[in-house]
Amino acid sequence: MKPYAQLTPAERAAEYARLQAEFESLKSKKLSLNMARGKPSKAQLALAGDIFSLMRSPEDYVSDGIDVRNYGELSGLPAARRLFADLLGCRPEQVFVGGNSSLQLMYDTVSKAYTHGLLHSPRPWCKEETVKWLCPTPGYDRHFKVTETFGFQLIAIPMTEQGPDMDAVEEAVKDPAVKGIWCVPKYSNPDGIIYSDETIRRMAALSPAAPDFTILWDNAYCVHEFEGDFVPFPDMLALCAQAGRPDMVFEFCSTSKMTLPGAGIACFACSEANLAHMEKLLTIQTIGYDKVNQQRHVLFLRDKAHILELMKKHAAIMAPKFRCVVDTLDREVAPLEIASWQRPKGGYFVSLSAMPGTAKRTLALCKEAGVSMTGAGAAFPYGKDPQDTNIRIAPSLPPVEELEEAMAVLCVCLKMAALEKLGL
């Protein structure tokens, strides 16, 4: 098949008729397939099976002399702080271990900035006329919604192959109303891009007008390679400190995609001055997070080396799914020149750029044929993709057989939407 743009109107009409028949045949299968969320599969959940039978003997209840079963230790078990420090390359004193959700720690950080202010805030953000927030785009819809719900003005920053467009970021932070930026620096959601050394260096060297400008550095996929070896990644806390602004970054991480999604442990890491400030606020909110689950994770995950072994097992499950997505697109869609896509080596998504103006239509067709995808526009501030082009594919949940069916549907829908756009 030639590129669609080169087809005559008659050829397009014939192709569309053929696709319609294929679409009807797929619809008649009454599929119910889900590629909407970065949800691990049953096979991945099984990798954590042993976590349920840990803590058998009384000595397992004690960690560094602390009875993990009783109240206390606001900042988390020292052993859990060491575990995350090992993983992130920072120091245990910089780590606060929380509950089951890193998103919640991010929300709470933004919420406390809003209600009380961060360490260098002249006043709580709720007392500011306007708060603006930088959103590298496409990005993670849940991030954007957190800053949207507090009424911040979201500013889209284009993503490049190297990470956020740093010229745009450096320009934007001259505005004192700009208080921060969302970043997923390794295997960015949804593009799967690893920020380049140059991007990271420039990010750490930012000189923002706002004294409390904060980088929310969501290192969600820090060890989540599914192809190739572990890619080492710099410690952003140290880089910001070296650049003279140790308090400019909060880093986040969780074990949700190492052990159990929604039943793992999460942390934030920041300068010790930031941590002292946050602890003063957090001690009002809670006596402490679930240390029993922290202890389970310390016993199960042990250290970074052991985690990397575990992640190889996740990779063995994930890799064939990503290959299925990319191979299908290469075979079915590439020759038509109606879309382009990333080829990530880690993370949870494949980000696809459909022909402008066709993403919504494609996903509506998918839905009609029983395939759920992340809503069109979700990866953009306020859920609005100005080009209507971005489609996020999340292939982790379905088994490969189902994924093949879902991709067949997606390809037909992409083609139909493109032909409709080109005109029949």
Added chain:
Amino acid sequence: MKPYAQLTPAERAAEYARLQAEFESLKSKKLSLNMARGKPSKAQLALAGDIFSLMRSPEDYVSDGIDVRNYGELSGLPAARRLFADLLGCRPEQVFVGGNSSLQLMYDTVSKAYTHGLLHSPRPWCKEETVKWLCPTPGYDRHFKVTETFGFQLIAIPMTEQGPDMDAVEEAVKDPAVKGIWCVPKYSNPDGIIYSDETIRRMAALSPAAPDFTILWDNAYCVHEFEGDFVPFPDMLALCAQAGRPDMVFEFCSTSKMTLPGAGIACFACSEANLAHMEKLLTIQTIGYDKVNQQRHVLFLRDKAHILELMKKHAAIMAPKFRCVVDTLDREVAPLEIASWQRPKGGYFVSLSAMPGTAKRTLALCKEAGVSMTGAGAAFPYGKDPQDTNIRIAPSLPPVEELEEAMAVLCVCLKMAALEKLGL
């Protein structure tokens, strides 16, 4: 010994000298005893031992068809919602099951009122000129601190033997700036009082000027009798609904003092309209709480009847400790007429009224002799006890032998402080 007030100055001096010698002898023991917090003892923690070995087989991972190991179910496992509904006498649809901390759910409720507003709020509370909050006093220091940290003006409401002074409450809620009240309705912290039917009825029938006035009903000790049988308690949600204001109350509860402190599960319960409003805000904050731990608790606790059996075992450990406290005070302090105290049948505290102006001094002496107690004034708004009289005794943590030593210290310190106050 006669009441201290009836002693001659010479008798007082002799008594004080005798006590000083006793104090020095106690000090020389270099004690390190803790009656500061309502922390369960090791023996109580052991009662939850079986919770670690649940979830052995694949069917244990599934609850109402939901794989508890994966993301989802923002409001909690249906089975966990049913469990708390059974316990509180409300309906499962009214229950939101969260993480390990009911305090955190309370903080988050107040925080969301501040940042976004509650269901009937004309505006977020951060946009209000003044927010006032009613604090039945003496009360729980962590409650008061939550409302203090958001800059609310705390208004002390006297506690009576029947619960908060409802005349004072009814008068206070005429002020539209008064947005809510803290309540620990069963075995109040620290007095151990069960609100009377009359108090509860009047509370539910409040007609506040603020449309978003909210009762934060912390049912922390709903099944926490240590003496006598379980005391049934009305469903406050139903009472408020009957009185025409179904959205006026949020109830809280946790298993921290049933299973594991800081590693249990917590919930809030409210009208379905309130819950729908809160879910819209909570879905931005988190994908969901730890359902694996919810499932562990469902399997371990089963239902209210089974929980009441478990609480009998807690009672068997707690009762001798409370008897030790009250018996020691009866024997050592009662004849001197320098203090009075409650005789609770449940909860975690004994509240003692020392001679006015002696609480701080008593606790300073205790500290000198190695006994940690809750800070003087903690049970009052802003940590300031205007009479300097209230002392909260938390006898749950130490074994009885240690408790006897700690009570010996407390009695000597109470007596010394009283004599100093009366004049030597």
